[in-house]
Each structure stands twice: as structure tokens, then as C-alpha cells.
Amino acid sequence: MRGHDDENGPVIETTTVADLDVGEPTHIDIVTRTIEVLGRPAEVFGLVQQGSGAHGLVVDPGEMIDVVLHNHTGEVTQVHWHGQEPPGPLDGNPYYSALAPDSVSRWRYAPRTGTHWMHSHSGLQEQRLLAAPLIVRTADEVAEDRQEVVVMLHDFSFTPPEEILARLQETEEMPEAGGHGGGHDLNDVEYDAFLANEHTLDDPEVVRVEKSGRVRLRLINAATATNFLIDLGELSAWLVATDGNACVPVRVSRFPMAIAQRADLLINLPAGAGAWPILARREGGTERTGVILATGDGTVGKISSDGGEAVGPLGDDPFELGLKSAIPWSERPADRRVVLNLTGEMAGYIWGVEEANGGTGPIKLNQGERIEIEIRNQTGMAHPMHFHGHHFQELAINGRSFLGPTRDCVMVPASGSALIRCDCENPGLWPLHCHILYHAGAGMSIGFEY
Numbered sequence: 001m002r003g004h005d006d007e008n009g010p011v012i013e014t015t016t017v018a019d020l021d022v023g024e025p026t027h028i029d030i031v032t033r034t035i036e037v038l039g040r041p042a043e044v045f046g047l048v049q050q051g052s053g054a055h056g057l058v059v060d061p062g063e064m065i066d067v068v069l070h071n072h073t074g075e076v077t078q079v080h081w082h083g084q085e086p087p088g089p090l091d092g093n094p095y096y097s098a099l100a101p102d103s104v105s106r107w108r109y110a111p112r113t114g115t116h117w118m119h120s121h122s123g124l125q126e127q128r129l130l131a132a133p134l135i136v137r138t139a140d141e142v143a144e145d146r147q148e149v150v151v152m153l154h155d156f157s158f159t160p161p162e163e164i165l166a167r168l169q170e171t172e173e174m175p176e177a178g179g180h181g182g183g184h185d186l187n188d189v190e191y192d193a194f195l196a197n198e199h200t201l202d203d204p205e206v207v208r209v210e211k212s213g214r215v216r217l218r219l220i221n222a223a224t225a226t227n228f229l230i231d232l233g234e235l236s237a238w239l240v241a242t243d244g245n246a247c248v249p250v251r252v253s254r255f256p257m258a259i260a261q262r263a264d265l266l267i268n269l270p271a272g273a274g275a276w277p278i279l280a281r282r283e284g285g286t287e288r289t290g291v292i293l294a295t296g297d298g299t300v301g302k303i304s305s306d307g308g309e310a311v312g313p314l315g316d317d318p319f320e321l322g323l324k325s326a327i328p329w330s331e332r333p334a335d336r337r338v339v340l341n342l343t344g345e346m347a348g349y350i351w352g353v354e355e356a357n358g359g360t361g362p363i364k365l366n367q368g369e370r371i372e373i374e375i376r377n378q379t380g381m382a383h384p385m386h387f388h389g390h391h392f393q394e395l396a397i398n399g400r401s402f403l404g405p406t407r408d409c410v411m412v413p414a415s416g417s418a419l420i421r422c423d424c425e426n427p428g429l430w431p432l433h434c435h436i437l438y439h440a441g442a443g444m445s446i447g448f449e450y
């Protein structure tokens, strides 16, 4: 899979891109930079395009993903292309080689359309905002008369993430703070701020829109440990894609969004001048963040970062059961079922995932087979489980069967279960892990291999 060297460094590319134009790559600097949060400087990472200065990447129809990564962080890192399905060695996951400090490498593969993102898969760098949007637009979306607005959500702490993890590992019992609901633990990290496009509501991003404007909102939950309730206020929207995969449109104004998930919303704004907050409310707390859509003459009022009203548990919200993939999966039966147990406890902060038969992976798969994965959550906390290199269809949540949405990250409810199916068409070594950064770091990850 590894190719020749050129002036852009080692070429790592697939053999499936022959039908796409080979143009100039986009150069992206992996940098440290300073942003302002709550009036204080914060040193974070970033993925900044050379030339344009844009954060992340937008790929137009017919283009391949062709990126030269320049690692200026001074640290070993990895960039995972979340939602894409490149060959294993291009996935940017810990089974494959990492990016050395000062290294330059070229990543080239056929893209998957949709709202996706790229983020570090190395250590705890994701908490320091080593994450950016990765949008692959369809021809229809380009032709459509809609303003595209990308909103990336983060949880933010001035405390270094290594210290956050160390404190969690010192926890001897369930923490008092952190929002409990129904006996379940909702949050185990206290944050200083919640960000939407790197702003708090004290100084929100205001996106200018036209009167009666048509908007495609691409939401990305890039938080490391926070599920959000998206709240459109007086607006309503059509939810048309889940994790970048078309779904049967559903009318929404409030809905849950788990860590690592994405949502595409079509919004037709009311006539006349106005300002409409798009809020993300923290599960298990009263905090919120968001951006404001506003016409040029719309008055943007002050919105508090504290919504006053706590959001309850989202892990087994019935909303998910009303979602359905817009592209039907074939009714081919699964060749077999893999059963996984999620294990863990707050005391000592030990989290794991293993096969019900005791296997610890990598789990061997066969190319071409269809598998079902049943995930049984034996812990009192919901876990957003992401499978690399594949998309899957949800078939049941807590034993309630449905032909659900296509996703790459499923929320497995506390003390509950999820059943998903996927087709093994992308050989490699693929982690399936909890997308709560500190849970993955503490061991809640298992490999699949074929």
C-alpha cells in the first residue's frame, strides 16, 4: 500500500482511485495555535489548510481526498478520517503507523460523501481540539440553492487532558458532581466551556443568512465526552442524514446527538428579518453552546451559556427508533453474529470491551460476509460506539427491533444493548471503540481484522 516518495513525502494511497482526477493535493498543517475561550488564551491544536487558512477540508464531487499532512505539533500524532472508508493503512488508527514530529505524508483515497470529520487518534490530543470538519459534497448538494453552514461542537477544559484522565483514575466512587439521572452516570468530566465553531455563547459565531434563506446545517459532535440535545428553538428542520448517510427525512426541532455523530439539517428560514440560535445543550447539565443564524438586519440578543434547565439522559431517547436509512439495505441474512460486552466501573476508571465468549480480539472476519454485532452494555453509563472503516445499520436498541438509520457511531444505552449489521467489504485492522475519549484511553476498544 505504501508507494514512492515525492517532494510531498511518502505517498500512501489506494489503488481504487484510478477513475478520479489526480490533481494537486491540499496541504494541511497540523499546528498548535492559541484561541480565546471565556476571555482567556487557550493553546490548542488545529488542522489548517495552507493558502486558504480554512480549518478542515471540503471535497467537491468527482474529487478524491488528496491531502498532504504536515505535522508541526512537535508530537507524534495520527489523523483519523472519521466516516471515510479508506483501506486500513490510510485510516489513521492506532493499528497503523503514526505521524512523527515534523513528518510530511500524502493521503489519497476515494471519498465517501457526507458530513464527516477528521481528528487525532493519538493519546488525548482530541481534547485539545485536534479535530476539524471533513465534508464531501454530492453533486445534488452543490447544485442546490442552499447556504451550507458547518457547526462543530466541542467540550473544552483549561486543565490538560492528561490531568483530567489522572483525576478520573483516582476516583474511588461515583463522583457527586456530573449529572446523574435514573441511577445512571451521564458525565464524568467537568468542563470549563462548550464550544460551537470554537466560540461560547458569550461571543457566539453569527452566521449571516438571507431573508427566507435556505440552509443546509451540517452538525458535528466533536466533543470528547459530551452528548448534546440539539435545540433549534422556534425553528424546525428536516433531518436528512445521520453520520453522513441519507435517512428518511424527519421533522425535528429538538433531538439528541451522541459524541462523534453528525446530522444534516435542511432549514427554510421564516420570512423577514430575524436571528435564530442553533443550540446544543449538554446532557445532564444546564450548559449550552451554539451559533446564531441571523439576517443582515436581524438583532442578535444575548443568550446565556447556562440554559437554566437541565437536559435529562439521552442514551435511550426513543428519537433514534424513529430514524430509518433512506437507502434500504438488502435483506440478506447475516452470516454470523459477534456479541460484545461493554464493561467498566467508575472506581479506578476501568473500561473495556470484549467478546461474550471471552475473546479480546482482534476478531477475525471474512471478506464479503455480513455480520451482526450485538453490543451489551454492562455498565451504568451510555457509550457511543464507533466502528472504523465501515458504516452499519442499526437493527435494535434495548431489544426493540427496527430497520434503523445507517451510522458509524451508535449510542448503546446504559445497562442496555444495541444490534447493528454491516458488510465486510473493506479489509484491514479496524477498531470498534467508545468515542468517549477517556473511555477509549482506558481500554474500551477492540479490533476486527480481515
Ligand SMILES: [Cu+2]
Residues within 6 Å of the ligand: 351, 382, 383, 384, 434, 435, 436, 439, 440, 444
Ligand atoms: Cu464509553
